Amino acid sequence: MALIVQKYGGSSVKDTERIKNVAKRVAAYRQKGDQIVVVVSAMGGGTDNLIRLASEINKQPSEREMDMLLATGEQATIALLAMALHSLDLEAVSLTGAQAGIITDEVHTKAKIKNISPREVHAMLDAENVVIVAGFQGMTPDGRITTLGRGGSDLTAIALASTLEADLCQIYTDVDGVFTADPNLVSDARKLNEISYDEMLELSSLGARVMQSRSVEFAKKFNVTFEVRSSLNNNPGTIVKEETDSMEGVVARGVSLDENQAKVTLVGVPDKPGMAARIFSALAKGAINVDMIVQNISHGSATPATDMSFTTDKPDLLKALKVIEGLNREIEFTEVISDEGIAKVSVVGVGMRTHSGIAAKVFETLAAGGINIEMISTSEIKISVVVESEKGEAATQQLHDAFFLSKS
Amino acid sequence: MALIVQKYGGSSVKDTERIKNVAKRVAAYRQKGDQIVVVVSAMGGGTDNLIRLASEINKQPSEREMDMLLATGEQATIALLAMALHSLDLEAVSLTGAQAGIITDEVHTKAKIKNISPREVHAMLDAENVVIVAGFQGMTPDGRITTLGRGGSDLTAIALASTLEADLCQIYTDVDGVFTADPNLVSDARKLNEISYDEMLELSSLGARVMQSRSVEFAKKFNVTFEVRSSLNNNPGTIVKEETDSMEGVVARGVSLDENQAKVTLVGVPDKPGMAARIFSALAKGAINVDMIVQNISHGSATPATDMSFTTDKPDLLKALKVIEGLNREIEFTEVISDEGIAKVSVVGVGMRTHSGIAAKVFETLAAGGINIEMISTSEIKISVVVESEKGEAATQQLHDAFFLSKS
Numbered sequence: 001m002a003l004i005v006q007k008y009g010g011s012s013v014k015d016t017e018r019i020k021n022v023a024k025r026v027a028a029y030r031q032k033g034d035q036i037v038v039v040v041s042a043m044g045g046g047t048d049n050l051i052r053l054a055s056e057i058n059k060q061p062s063e064r065e066m067d068m069l070l071a072t073g074e075q076a077t078i079a080l081l082a083m084a085l086h087s088l089d090l091e092a093v094s095l096t097g098a099q100a101g102i103i104t105d106e107v108h109t110k111a112k113i114k115n116i117s118p119r120e121v122h123a124m125l126d127a128e129n130v131v132i133v134a135g136f137q138g139m140t141p142d143g144r145i146t147t148l149g150r151g152g153s154d155l156t157a158i159a160l161a162s163t164l165e166a167d168l169c170q171i172y173t174d175v176d177g178v179f180t181a182d183p184n185l186v187s188d189a190r191k192l193n194e195i196s197y198d199e200m201l202e203l204s205s206l207g208a209r210v211m212q213s214r215s216v217e218f219a220k221k222f223n224v225t226f227e228v229r230s231s232l233n234n235n236p237g238t239i240v241k242e243e244t245d246s247m248e249g250v251v252a253r254g255v256s257l258d259e260n261q262a263k264v265t266l267v268g269v270p271d272k273p274g275m276a277a278r279i280f281s282a283l284a285k286g287a288i289n290v291d292m293i294v295q296n297i298s299h300g301s302a303t304p305a306t307d308m309s310f311t312t313d314k315p316d317l318l319k320a321l322k323v324i325e326g327l328n329r330e331i332e333f334t335e336v337i338s339d340e341g342i343a344k345v346s347v348v349g350v351g352m353r354t355h356s357g358i359a360a361k362v363f364e365t366l367a368a369g370g371i372n373i374e375m376i377s378t379s380e381i382k383i384s385v386v387v388e389s390e391k392g393e394a395a396t397q398q399l400h401d402a403f404f405l406s407k408s
Numbered sequence: 409m410a411l412i413v414q415k416y417g418g419s420s421v422k423d424t425e426r427i428k429n430v431a432k433r434v435a436a437y438r439q440k441g442d443q444i445v446v447v448v449s450a451m452g453g454g455t456d457n458l459i460r461l462a463s464e465i466n467k468q469p470s471e472r473e474m475d476m477l478l479a480t481g482e483q484a485t486i487a488l489l490a491m492a493l494h495s496l497d498l499e500a501v502s503l504t505g506a507q508a509g510i511i512t513d514e515v516h517t518k519a520k521i522k523n524i525s526p527r528e529v530h531a532m533l534d535a536e537n538v539v540i541v542a543g544f545q546g547m548t549p550d551g552r553i554t555t556l557g558r559g560g561s562d563l564t565a566i567a568l569a570s571t572l573e574a575d576l577c578q579i580y581t582d583v584d585g586v587f588t589a590d591p592n593l594v595s596d597a598r599k600l601n602e603i604s605y606d607e608m609l610e611l612s613s614l615g616a617r618v619m620q621s622r623s624v625e626f627a628k629k630f631n632v633t634f635e636v637r638s639s640l641n642n643n644p645g646t647i648v649k650e651e652t653d654s655m656e657g658v659v660a661r662g663v664s665l666d667e668n669q670a671k672v673t674l675v676g677v678p679d680k681p682g683m684a685a686r687i688f689s690a691l692a693k694g695a696i697n698v699d700m701i702v703q704n705i706s707h708g709s710a711t712p713a714t715d716m717s718f719t720t721d722k723p724d725l726l727k728a729l730k731v732i733e734g735l736n737r738e739i740e741f742t743e744v745i746s747d748e749g750i751a752k753v754s755v756v757g758v759g760m761r762t763h764s765g766i767a768a769k770v771f772e773t774l775a776a777g778g779i780n781i782e783m784i785s786t787s788e789i790k791i792s793v794v795v796e797s798e799k800g801e802a803a804t805q806q807l808h809d810a811f812f813l814s815k816s
């Protein structure tokens with residue numbers, strides 16, 4: 001008898017028909033004799049409606065009260081799913097995050113799970129129930145309702161799987177798993193059977209379509225192996241787990257495209273110690289997320305200066321430019337250039353560590369395709385390039401062909 | 409500084425505009441320096457939607473899960489009302505029934521309040537907050553969410569007022585208070601300034617439009633004085649309280665009309681001990697609510713027999729007739745007559761105890777109006793008559809004229 005944690009997101013429970021389908025899937029596992037803990041999100045759309053009501057009342061609603069309000073979403077779903085399982089003659093009980101013992105810190109709307117007291121979940125499992133837990137929510141030690149922020153239901157599932165020492169943790173979504181590239185862009189993208197936590201994290205734009213990176217980080221920290229799979233079919237999904245030796249045999253795990261970034265270049269920054277620190281701590285204070293940072297050698301000899309570029313999320317561009325403007329009094333640079341017309345393409349794989357020539361292959365491929373590279377940044381397991389936004393999809397396709405097609 | 413408990417029902421919070429209006433009213437009290445505890449129901453309509461979702465999934469949903477589902481309704485309202493109060497620059501926090509320490513028994517969907525642990529409510533009041541409590545819901549001692557059934561939010565308010573020893577308990581509704589008769593039927597009905605618990609209970613059909621009798625019974629038991637008043641204006645309402653000597657000076661407090669009953673007569677029931685017991689315990693076992701019971705002297709001399717009539721709620725009539733049919737094997741009666749075309753008109757007042765001739769005045773009034781009386785039943789503070797249903801409104805108007813108009 002195995003203990004399985006399954007998580008179903010908002011689109012899998014968006015109406016009563018979908019909830020019944022989830023119940024059938026849960027029943028199929030339960031009838032094999034396994035113990036099942038199901039984590040569900042709010043019904044797709046329900047949360048938006050609650051947010052609309054709140055905004056009609058208060059443009060800046062209290063975060064404590066937003067949590068109180070939004071937590072009703074999952075609470076409704078868990079009750080409905082329990083009823084659907086009862087219709088299939090299965091014993092099932094629902095538990096709110098608080099009832100399931102999910103204790104968080106006090107940071108409303110983006111609380112962190114501190115610990116889980118699984119007494120009630122164990123008791124309900126022992127009494128032969130399917131246990132349905134409200135995702136995305138928890139309770140502070142003194143009893144206030146909190147929510148975990150984006151991707152919170154995945155986090156609930158992974159944290160429960162860790163605490164309960166589950167044999168299997170399945171994250172059901174509306175895609176078949178993690179692919180070598182976005183199948184909407186690259187028609188011959190292949191589903192991966194497995195991927196390491198780090199690769200999943202680096203494949204951010206691929207990964208983000210499936211899961212928020214904080215859930216992956218959490219799984220990595222507590223070493224929870226999980227499977228990302230579709231709630232619309234019975235195909236096996238992608239296993240996300242700790243890196244194994246055999247993974248290193250594969251040079252590239254996937255190619256990702258991020259079209260949501262903008263580039264900022266400070267031209268002629270004095271080449272003195274502390275310049276980069278000042279710029280990026282100012283941006284950090286402004287809560288501006290910076291992704292790639294590139295600085296090359298300086299030029300000029302009397303007053304050596306360099307160009308410094310970084311990328312940020314497009315919605316943060318205006319804020320970033322304001323911060324930079326404010327810096328012009330303490331740092332003299334000649335010019336600021338910003339460009340929203342960029343795309344970031346990345347090739348990711350833990351095998352890069354042990355294989356050389358991957359960067360060269362990336363550059364050769366793009367050169368052969370006539371695509372100009374504007375910025376380059378590399379990590380141990382990733383090579384990212386910035387190209388013109390119109391070339392982003394082509395670059396993704398060409399890199400995917402180069403790394404995957406020849407071997408399939 | 410007074411402590412005031414206010415309760416707002418579903419129609420008072422049915423949309424965000426109404427919630428803002430409730431917030432303004434709460435603010436007006438709060439700004440006088442009083443401490444306020446607000447009890448709210450689910451947004452009108454919200455509960456119906458949840459029930460519809462449940463019925464799409466399971467025709468006989470588990471009561472535990474219905475409670476889990478329906479409790480989300482008030483939880484959403486309390487959060488939204490807190491946000492609305494914040495918009496008016498008032499400190500406010502919301503608490504679910506469980507968080508407010510409302511401990512109930514384990515009877516899901518119609519739980520009884522066992523006790524209230526007001527620690528959290530007190531702490532929040534001491535921290536200068538308006539405290540908003542979800543009505544209609546509580547928690548079992550082991551942490552399951554329960555709901556209190558019909559009229560449950562009134563019950564929450566009255567129980568909190570009792571536990572907190574509030575100075576004032578205001579039940580806001582969409583009528584101005586309790587009237588001498590239904591103002592929709594009797595245009596010159598007057599609003600009562602005060603009424604005793606027992607009168608309120610006996611004026612069932614008037615009372616039920618305003619409050620469920622269980623809340624009034626609860627208030628009586630714990631001697632909680634409360635005011636029923638409108639959330640649509642600033643008029644004072646009706647104070648419901650323990651009977652006082654001065655109340656006895658008023659013979660009649662009100663006239664009520666109940667058109668929701670049906671009459672059943674068993675003709676020729678053998679006049680032997682135990683007959684009534686058998687009939688009415690069978691009906692009780694069938695969970696059939698019986699209101700009036702009338703039995704007159706027997707007739708016939710060889711085998712004396714009597715006719716026994718009772719009234720029941722119209723929707724229960726078929727069930728009642730089936731129970732009676734089943735009894736025909738053990739009790740020989742000649743015939744069963746049922747009649748849905750009846751109306752029950754009652755005159756209520758604690759003053760009846762000390763004033764004679766009230767019954768006579770009722771019968772004379774109806775006789776003068778040419779209205780035939782089919783059944784009569786009296787209690788210490790009430791005289792009820794059953795008349796043809798088409799005559800119900802006229803009887804109500806005539807009795808109201810007789811008892812109230814001459815004195816106003």
